[in-house]
Amino acid sequence: MKISDIKTTCLNLPHREPEFVSTGYRLGTTEILIEVETDEGVTGLGECICRPNAQVIEAAILSAKPFLLGRDPRNIERILNDLRSLGNWSFFERVGNVMMGGIETALWDILGKVSGQPLYFLLGGCLRERIPIFYYLLRFPLDEMVRRARQAVAQGFQTIFFKVGGDMNGDIAAIEAVRDAVGTKANIRVDANEAWTPGTAIRFIKQVEKFDLEWVEEPVIINDLNALAHVRRSVNTPIAANQSSWTLYDAKRILQANAADVLVIDQWQMGGLLSYKKTAALAEAYGVGVNHHSWGETCVGHFAGFHVAASSPNFLYANQSYLTMREDDIIQGGLPKVEQGCVEIPHVPGIGVELDREAVEKAAERYRRDGPYAAREGREDLPVTLIPQM
Numbered sequence: 001m002k003i004s005d006i007k008t009t010c011l012n013l014p015h016r017e018p019e020f021v022s023t024g025y026r027l028g029t030t031e032i033l034i035e036v037e038t039d040e041g042v043t044g045l046g047e048c049i050c051r052p053n054a055q056v057i058e059a060a061i062l063s064a065k066p067f068l069l070g071r072d073p074r075n076i077e078r079i080l081n082d083l084r085s086l087g088n089w090s091f092f093e094r095v096g097n098v099m100m101g102g103i104e105t106a107l108w109d110i111l112g113k114v115s116g117q118p119l120y121f122l123l124g125g126c127l128r129e130r131i132p133i134f135y136y137l138l139r140f141p142l143d144e145m146v147r148r149a150r151q152a153v154a155q156g157f158q159t160i161f162f163k164v165g166g167d168m169n170g171d172i173a174a175i176e177a178v179r180d181a182v183g184t185k186a187n188i189r190v191d192a193n194e195a196w197t198p199g200t201a202i203r204f205i206k207q208v209e210k211f212d213l214e215w216v217e218e219p220v221i222i223n224d225l226n227a228l229a230h231v232r233r234s235v236n237t238p239i240a241a242n243q244s245s246w247t248l249y250d251a252k253r254i255l256q257a258n259a260a261d262v263l264v265i266d267q268w269q270m271g272g273l274l275s276y277k278k279t280a281a282l283a284e285a286y287g288v289g290v291n292h293h294s295w296g297e298t299c300v301g302h303f304a305g306f307h308v309a310a311s312s313p314n315f316l317y318a319n320q321s322y323l324t325m326r327e328d329d330i331i332q333g334g335l336p337k338v339e340q341g342c343v344e345i346p347h348v349p350g351i352g353v354e355l356d357r358e359a360v361e362k363a364a365e366r367y368r369r370d371g372p373y374a375a376r377e378g379r380e381d382l383p384v385t386l387i388p389q390m
């Protein structure tokens with residue numbers, strides 16, 4: 001079996017409502033659908049997130065063609081090693097990992113389809129058929145946050161997630177209001193997206209410890225592991241490392257520094273499902289949990305990542321997902337059902353999804369018409385800087 005072609009399609013997927021974070025907002029996500037074709041007529045599906053942007057990632061995917069055409073798609077480790085070494089991506093890991101994360105998923109999808117097995121069997125077998133996901137609570141006035149948090153708990157979500165890192169008093173008030181609303185029926189998890197200096201992070205977290213947060217994600221800038229470890233040692237609330245554990249080697253450094261209680265990662269940060277699984281195993285050896293991170297991908301990438309979550313022991317927490325933020329998707333059957341805060345892993349060969357060609361065309365038309373969504377739009381009330389707040 002040989003790879004005969006690789007096709008890319010840029011897609012725009014709007015959010016139902018704008019998503020505000022500590023440094024700006026997003027109206028939706030641009031994703032690249034990858035189709036890896038073979039001479040035996042089997043096509044594998046993959047997806048790339050578009051960070052830093054769609055133009056760079058599409059160029060990176062197409063530049064990988066010489067390493068793929070004519071190769072047996074089932075030799076996944078060999079192809080990835082060639083991309084890293086001969087393709088030079090080991091020196092440009094973050095972009096390279098995003099690209100490889102998309103292409104490699106398509107190779108796994110081919111392997112699953114030709115072997116007639118869902119990916120979770122190929123990755124070690126199923127530990128959980130129903131994957132818990134968080135409820136992503138957008139930052140609205142407190143009464144609306146409270147209404148939505150209560151509704152999410154009534155629907156069976158066990159974890160409420162929201163962004164902090166803006167106005168500190170507003171953040172504390174939001175945590176207090178949501179805790180009052182959900183009582184002990186749900187975990188509350190917040191993500192500061194590197195907003196704070198270590199001192200501010202410690203001061204903030206100590207003020208909200210009485211509200212029993214599940215964890216605080218990425219409190220300080222990602223390139224200072226000492227700062228993250230210092231925050232972790234200084235508070236009683238668990239600390240999560242998301243963008244600071246972008247690669248397998250980042251994850252190793254975080255684990256060695258005892259800088260996090262949980263890694264929030266995905267196949268794009270890690271450069272493929274196999275590397276994602278290896279990182280989960282590394283974390284397991286340190287007694288650290290893993291949480292699936294989402295960038296707002298379609299159900300192609302979403303379910304691909306969930307096969308790792310289904311087959312690895314230390315995915316112990318409600319995983320990230322944008323399903324509740326979306327109007328529709330590009331797979332047949334549309335958005336999957338979320339029941340009691342969980343999504344069922346597909347039990348059919350490969351990733352277990354088929355494309356809805358009309359929906360793909362609709363999302364591709366949006367991209368052609370509007371151009372890519374910005375990874376982050378600025379906000380006039382926020383400083384344009386990566387320097388954290390005191």
Ligand SMILES: [Mg+2]
Pocket residue numbers: 191193217218242243264
């Ligand atoms: Mg995060």
